[in-house]
Amino acid sequence: MDELKKAYELLGLPEGAGKEDVEKRYFLLIRRERANRQREEAAQSDEQGITLEDINKAYKTILEYDEKQTMAQFNDAAYGKFKGMAGSAQKVDHFFSYYKFHVLGAIALVLILIFGTKAYIDHRHKMAELAKLPPIDVSVSFFGEYYSQDGSYPVSDLKPLEDKFLAQFPQWKRVQAFFTYVPSDIKSEQDSALIQKSIIDLMMNKADVYILDKANFQKLAQDGSLLPLDGANAAKLGPAFKPELGYKAKTEDVPEEHVYGVDISASPLLKGLPVIGKEYIAGVRVNSERPDNAFSFIAGYLK
Numbered sequence: 001m002d003e004l005k006k007a008y009e010l011l012g013l014p015e016g017a018g019k020e021d022v023e024k025r026y027f028l029l030i031r032r033e034r035a036n037r038q039r040e041e042a043a044q045s046d047e048q049g050i051t052l053e054d055i056n057k058a059y060k061t062i063l064e065y066d067e068k069q070t071m072a073q074f075n076d077a078a079y080g081k082f083k084g085m086a087g088s089a090q091k092v093d094h095f096f097s098y099y100k101f102h103v104l105g106a107i108a109l110v111l112i113l114i115f116g117t118k119a120y121i122d123h124r125h126k127m128a129e130l131a132k133l134p135p136i137d138v139s140v141s142f143f144g145e146y147y148s149q150d151g152s153y154p155v156s157d158l159k160p161l162e163d164k165f166l167a168q169f170p171q172w173k174r175v176q177a178f179f180t181y182v183p184s185d186i187k188s189e190q191d192s193a194l195i196q197k198s199i200i201d202l203m204m205n206k207a208d209v210y211i212l213d214k215a216n217f218q219k220l221a222q223d224g225s226l227l228p229l230d231g232a233n234a235a236k237l238g239p240a241f242k243p244e245l246g247y248k249a250k251t252e253d254v255p256e257e258h259v260y261g262v263d264i265s266a267s268p269l270l271k272g273l274p275v276i277g278k279e280y281i282a283g284v285r286v287n288s289e290r291p292d293n294a295f296s297f298i299a300g301y302l303k
Contacts, residue, residue: 004065007058010050019066026059027223032253056203137172138293140165141207143180143198144216146277155179160274168269169300172293178205179275184215206285208294212261213279214247221249221260226283227291230259236292237262238299245302247281267301 008015011025029050148155155161158177165175180201183191202225210220220226227233234241247261261281264270270280282301284294 003061007061010054010058011062022059022062026055029055059203134173136174136176136290137169138209138290138297139176139178139205139207140209140211140297141178141180141205142211142275142277143178143202143207143220144182144211144213144277144279145184146179146181146213146275149274149276151276155275164273168272169297176207178207180205182216184213206289208285208288208290209297210283210285211264212281212283213277214281217247217261217279217281217283218249220283221247222251224251224253225286226260227286227288228258228260229262229284233295234259236295236299238302240299240302262298262302264298264301267303269301 005015008017011022011029013021013025017025142155146155158179161177161179162175165177166172169175178201180198181194182198183194186192186195202220210226212220229237229246241262245263246259247263248257249260250257261283263280264282265280267280282298284291284298288294
């Protein structure tokens with residue numbers, strides 16, 4: 001509970017604040033911190049001592065607590081419904097109570113041990129396999145209304161996509177790929193859930209290059225998530241970059257229009273990828289860990 005209280009304090013919210021207030025405050029702090037970093041004045045931020053990592057951790061802590069509370073309420077309601085159906089049958093209620101805390105408890109313990117052990121072994125195995133891999137040269141995220149080759153989503157197996165990238169850029173030894181399907185319209189609860197998932201993916205999957213449709217390009221650009229690609233950065237895109245290929249936008253913190261995306265839809269390299277979409281706009285994430293390779297990737301797709 002102390003960790004939850006600290007999370008609310010870090011976001012500047014009273015404990016127990018509503019989910020809408022939490023999300024509004026979260027995105028406000030994210031935009032403010034990104035703006036400070038862009039201006040290289042993070043030390044003079046209004047929220048001194050708060051980093052993007054701190055903000056993300058606090059936001060995640062509150063979301064996880066809300067999910068646990070929701071599940072607890074659901075379980076209580078389900079148990080209450082069962083007791084109501086039992087009515088005055090005290091023996092049934094006693095039977096349920098006894099087995100709930102004894103037999104079911106034992107089964108739960110066994111399952112926890114089995115799945116916990118398996119998860120631990122799988123995690124160790126995964127870490128061992130990752131340790132054998134070369135360091136990541138660049139990470140690329142398809143973020144928008146994109147589909148797999150059979151017209152479904154998501155692209156569950158990303159290895160074929162990563163292998164295609166490596167074939168296109170033989171100077172690299174490892175490319176990491178992400179895929180986040182973002183519906184253009186919210187027509188169902190599933191669409192709403194996918195939108196929420198996309199926000200989490202955006203926080204957790206810190207790609208160097210984003211490939212976006214028009215709608216999500218505008219969102220990320222206006223939110224300050226993309227690096228300006230004009231000025232000195234334009235030369236890094238190579239001689240094939242033409243002004244008419246640039247996508248401009250204004251951010252909430254930088255009112256002047258700048259180029260934040262490049263249209264790579266005409267690139268022949270896209271034809272070999274197991275991903276289908278209507279628009280392909282490439283951008284570089286702010287604070288990319290590998291910006292030089294990010295620019296090289298886009299320059300390669302512009303040739």
